[in-house]
Amino acid sequence: MKIAILISGRGSNMERLIAAAGASDFPATVTQVISNRPDAAGIGVARKAGIDTEVIDHKAFDSRAAFDAALDDKLEACGADLVCHAGFMRILTDDFAAKWEGRMVNIHPSLLPAFKGIHVHRQALEAGVTVSGCTVHYISPALDSGPIIAQAAVPVLPTDTEDTLADRILAAEHVLYPAAVRMIATGEVNLVNGRVVRANRPESEHKEGADITCPPLFSPEV
Numbered sequence: 001m002k003i004a005i006l007i008s009g010r011g012s013n014m015e016r017l018i019a020a021a022g023a024s025d026f027p028a029t030v031t032q033v034i035s036n037r038p039d040a041a042g043i044g045v046a047r048k049a050g051i052d053t054e055v056i057d058h059k060a061f062d063s064r065a066a067f068d069a070a071l072d073d074k075l076e077a078c079g080a081d082l083v084c085h086a087g088f089m090r091i092l093t094d095d096f097a098a099k100w101e102g103r104m105v106n107i108h109p110s111l112l113p114a115f116k117g118i119h120v121h122r123q124a125l126e127a128g129v130t131v132s133g134c135t136v137h138y139i140s141p142a143l144d145s146g147p148i149i150a151q152a153a154v155p156v157l158p159t160d161t162e163d164t165l166a167d168r169i170l171a172a173e174h175v176l177y178p179a180a181v182r183m184i185a186t187g188e189v190n191l192v193n194g195r196v197v198r199a200n201r202p203e204s205e206h207k208e209g210a211d212i213t214c215p216p217l218f219s220p221e222v
Helices: 012-021 041-048 064-077 094-099 120-127 162-186
Strands: 002-007 029-035 052-055 082-085 104-108 131-138 148-155 189-192 195-198
Touching: 002 012, 002 041, 012 029, 012 041, 012 162, 029 041, 029 064, 041 052, 064 094, 082 162, 104 162, 120 162, 131 162, 148 162, 162 189
Parallel strands: 002 029, 002 082, 029 052, 082 104
Antiparallel strands: 104 131, 131 148, 189 195
């Protein structure tokens, strides 16, 4: 499976995907990294790793649709089988999201459907939750609402700030994202009629909520 990764910044999840794909037993290869920002630090990281890179500056286009068309052209040209968002800070047009539905995933720093959008960690702290985490999901036209592939939970501590909670969740993201991509590439998970279905699982188990992978509380030390 050929993977294209979309970034806007440092690309720490991109690094973990590239590292995972470098293993001989990983069932996918990162063949392209694309950034919408010329100054994204992740571009240099990807180049150092020998990955083809492309900058498609969204500021050079007069509309969101025009940018998405250029992005679509590049993804088609590089033969991407799966598109992974890794801190890609662009809201896509409905047409683009619909075209790549089932072939495009994102990692979000909360346990969706809770705390969508931005300022996620602030939302969690203000809500007073004791558990938060991260979610890998297929991208759909609705923001942060696509079918869930996998989740990891982390504790929210009484002393947490937005930064400390973000760091703890990011450590979980770095483990969860490559694991979820592996499941997609091996066919362990598939998108069927808008739902994530796991291979070799009895149909009776494919009920609402049953397809979410939520490991025990994540400890970065483990």
